[in-house]
Amino acid sequence: MKFSITVTLKKDVLDPQGKVVQNTLNNIGFNLKSIRQGKYFEVVVDEKDQKKAEKKVDEMCKKLLVNLIIEDYKINKL
Amino acid sequence: MKSSVIVFPGSNCDRDIAVALEKMQFKNQMVWHKETRLPKSDLIVLPGGFSYGDYLRSGAIAGKSLIIDEVIRAANDGCLVLGICNGFQILTETGLLKGTLLRNKNLKFINKNVRIKVMNNETKFSNKYKKDEVLKINIAHNEGNFFTDDNHLKELKENNLISFKYCDEKGNVDDQSNPNGSLENIAGIYNLKKNILGMMPHPERMVDKLISNTDGVNLFSSLLN
Numbered sequence: 001m002k003f004s005i006t007v008t009l010k011k012d013v014l015d016p017q018g019k020v021v022q023n024t025l026n027n028i029g030f031n032l033k034s035i036r037q038g039k040y041f042e043v044v045v046d047e048k049d050q051k052k053a054e055k056k057v058d059e060m061c062k063k064l065l066v067n068l069i070i071e072d073y074k075i076n077k078l
Numbered sequence: 079m080k081s082s083v084i085v086f087p088g089s090n091c092d093r094d095i096a097v098a099l100e101k102m103q104f105k106n107q108m109v110w111h112k113e114t115r116l117p118k119s120d121l122i123v124l125p126g127g128f129s130y131g132d133y134l135r136s137g138a139i140a141g142k143s144l145i146i147d148e149v150i151r152a153a154n155d156g157c158l159v160l161g162i163c164n165g166f167q168i169l170t171e172t173g174l175l176k177g178t179l180l181r182n183k184n185l186k187f188i189n190k191n192v193r194i195k196v197m198n199n200e201t202k203f204s205n206k207y208k209k210d211e212v213l214k215i216n217i218a219h220n221e222g223n224f225f226t227d228d229n230h231l232k233e234l235k236e237n238n239l240i241s242f243k244y245c246d247e248k249g250n251v252d253d254q255s256n257p258n259g260s261l262e263n264i265a266g267i268y269n270l271k272k273n274i275l276g277m278m279p280h281p282e283r284m285v286d287k288l289i290s291n292t293d294g295v296n297l298f299s300s301l302l303n
Contacts, residue, residue, distance in 0.1 A: 013180070013225065014180065014183065014223075014225075014259070016181055016182075016183055016184075016185050017181065017185065020185060063142075064134070064138065064142060065134070067135055067138075067171075067178055069176075069177065069178050069225070069226065069227065070178055070180065070225060
């Protein structure tokens with residue numbers, strides 16, 4: 001079973017990389033209000049039951065993939 | 079005093095800290111991260127460097143390595159633990175210290191000598207320093223921008239757990255003397271029991287007049303005191 005995980009910095013956490021990207025996009029003519037940079041993972045879990053698989057993916061986010069102090073995450077089934 | 083320096087793939091200040099510890103008469107051992115048993119130690123050091131190439135997040139992979147369970151157990155039993163630079167990042171990833179280290183505000187790797195102020199001189203790590211003493215010390219990091227939530231910041235202040243703050247030569251703590259954007263200029267913190275210190279600056283680089291200065295010596299002599 002395949003899932004995607006999107007990890008983004010929490011709203012209040014400074015995202016200096018995103019800021020630089022935003023400035024550059026503005027400079028080349030895209031006027032945007034805001035941009036936030038994040039991370040994307042695709043995981044394939046050896047599990048048939050979707051509930052169990054989702055639980056596993058959630059656990060791996062909490063244990064390693066995400067730093068819960070500064071990051072939020074979203075899991076989607078692919 | 080017996081010390082153990084944990085070595086990860088990508089650690090690059092492990093030899094420096096070993097030299098500093100031996101110079102200060104510690105009986106030091108190097109411990110590879112794949113070991114599952116820790117030699118009897120009074121002090122465990124997580125050294126600086128780029129463990130696992132900073133993959134995922136700085137310190138994240140090292141924070142899940144085999145030896146870390148032993149380090150956590152020893153730390154919870156009261157063993158002294160010092161995390162320098164990448165070691166500080168690893169400590170936050172293991173949860174032994176709260177908070178985290180973000181990318182430097184200016185997005186640049188910073189390698190320079192800065193000034194830090196001793197905020198608490200009543201710990202095992204700092205008793206040889208004077209309170210508010212200003213040290214000249216090297217920093218070399220890309221992710222040193224300390225950040226934490228309001229509750230933890232309150233806890234740090236109420237319990238005097240901030241070990242060092244970035245400052246200028248006169249000891250002023252302000253935005254100008256903050257090299258990396260750290261919350262309230264914080265350069266290092268203790269846990270509640272004050273047996274764990276995480277700091278971004280490198281005291282092990284400041285133990286020899288010939289190559290730098292000796293502002294780091296008192297950290298090690300405090301431990302021996």
